[in-house]
Amino acid sequence: MNPATAPEPGGGAGARHALTAEERAEYERLRRHTAVRHRRLRRAGSVVLLLLALLLAPLAVVAAWVQDTVSDTDRYVATVAPLASEPPVQEVVINRLTDRVVANVDVAAVTDALTKALQDAGAPPRAVDAAEALEGPLRNAVTTVVDRTVTRVITGDAFQQVWEGANRRSHAAVMNMLTGERDGALRADGGTVRLDVGEVVDQVQERLVDAGFEKAAAIPDTDRTITLFETEQLGKAQDAMRLLDIVGVWLPVLAVVLAGLAVWTAPAHRVMLMVTATGFAVMMVLLLVALAVMRRVYLDSVPPTALPPDAAAAIFDTFVRFLKDSTRTLLIVSVITALVAYLYGPGRPARAVRATTDRGTTAAGRALRRAGVxxxxxxxxxxxxxxxxxxxxxxxxxxxxxLWNHPTVGVVALVVGVSVAVLLLLAVCAAAAGPDDRTAHGAPS
Structure with missing residues (x-):
């Protein structure tokens, strides 16, 4: 209906009533009020959706990482495999195994037997005293040989293959740690998380026995674990991780859907897209900061007597490196999204970039036309x-x-670079058309 006219109350369908100036002013006022109210409601709804999306974003990243690491055998093996080649971790295993083997070699019994044999044979007292003094050098020699043998096993390719094979067969070890079960390479007992190196001990035993150290077969079956960390909060962390694993598939989807609804609901889509991307970038930075704080807390919670600081740092960095990679990737994607949204806006730098790009592609297109293309x-x-x-x-x-399986920052850079190159190429092709080609079918060029 035309706002300037209205049907007369008692007239026919075709009767019209012209609005007075006061009525028209009231109509315009009500329409503006309704529009403003509608925009405010949309803006408020968009803000609420954005806040929910931002709050879920870090949890979604962590949940996806947990679910992915636990459910995917290849991903789990790729996570823990580098531990076998980390020098600090290798050093811990070598020292622990060497000490246990040497502790089972009774060097004193060997020197006592030699001393008794010399005494029974009537050897000079000086020779008997020299035999008694052999305990220290003999123990050092045994330690050197055992250390060399253990080092050869731990630093060789065979150990890495055994390590990967063991973890592939027990890829649920991370889940066992989070749920408190005791099977697998990682075990959680109360507030203590331990790394089981039993298979490594068995291989070292076999190598040492073959080298002539029969006593190596007496390495005890107990205490074949290395304590990674102890914390009173492990129970709460396990409960939280179980919940994150359950919702690991849906949290990322929910966060993306909420962000999309926030952009769609907002009156200014481009501005809200820029705000949303910036908010996600900030949340990813906060997640990286939280991981750095957790690393410090973890290192402080591990006694040096249980695990050297460099080995503890290597273990933590290895386990969370895929989580850090995902967080950095989302940070870069968010920054690029915000930048693209800004470049489409009316800001002076954005207009300058667009104008410079247009001049460049136009000049390239004209150069092609002059070259006959x-x-x-x-x-x-x-x-x-x-x-x-x-x-x-x-x-x-x-x-x-x-669709890319676990994209990294390098992959994002590659995709963005190719996309920019394609857009520039299309712009050059558009500029190379030539003004006369439009009349190619009806008029001479």
Whole structure:
């Protein structure tokens, strides 16, 4: 209905009533009020959705990492495999195994037997005293040989293969730690988390026995674990991780859906996209800071007598490196998204970038035309559908990152670089069409 007229109350369908100036002013006021109220409601709803998405973002990243590490055998093996080649961890295992083997070699009994044999044979007292003094050098020699043998096993390729094989067979070790079960390489007992090196001990035993150290077969079956850390909060962490594993698939989806709804609900879509991307970037930075704090807490909780600081740091860094990679990747994606949203805006730097890009692609297209290269109708189609082609390239880039298995920062840089190159190439092709090609079918060029 035309706001300037209205049906008369008692008239027919065609009767009209012209609004007075006061009525029209009231109508415009009510319409503006309704529009403002509608925008405020949309803005408030968008803010609520954005806050929920930002709060869920760090939890979603951690939950996805836990679920992925536990459920995917290859991913789990890739997580723990580097521990076998970490020098600090190797040093701990070598020292522990060497000490246990040497402790089972009764060097004193060997020197006592030699001393008694010399005494029974009537050897001079000086020879008997020299035999008694052999205990220290003999123990050092045994330690050196055992250390060399153990080092050869631990630093060799065979140990890494055994390590990967053991972890592949027990890929549920991380789940066992989080749930408190006692099977697998990682075991949680009360507030203590231990790393089981039983298979490594068995291999070292076999090598030492083959080398002539029969006493190595007496290495006790008990205490074949290395304490990683002790904490009174392990029970709470296990409960939290169980919950995160359950919702690991849905939390990331929910966070993305909430972010998308926040952008769609907001009156200014581009501005809200920029705000949302910036918020996600901030949350990823906070997650990296939290991981750094957790690392410090973990290192402080491990007594040096249980595990050297460098070995503890290597273990922590190895276990969370995929989580850090995912967090950095999302941080870079968020920054790029915010930057793209800004470049589409009315800001002076954004306009300058767009103008510079247009001048560059136009100059390149003119250079191609002067060289005799013209894109004709294809170029004119690209020029007339620039928004569609740009959106298609961006959508293809997003889809590539979504379908890529565990994208890294390098992958993001590659996809963004290719996308920018394609967009520039399309712009050059559009500029190379030439103004006369539009009349190619009806008029001479």
């Amino acid at each position: 013209r894109t004709g109708s294809t170029g004119h189609w690209l020029a007339g559908h620039r928004a569609w082609t740009t959106g298609g390239v961006i959508a293809a880039a997003v889809l590539t990152l979504v």
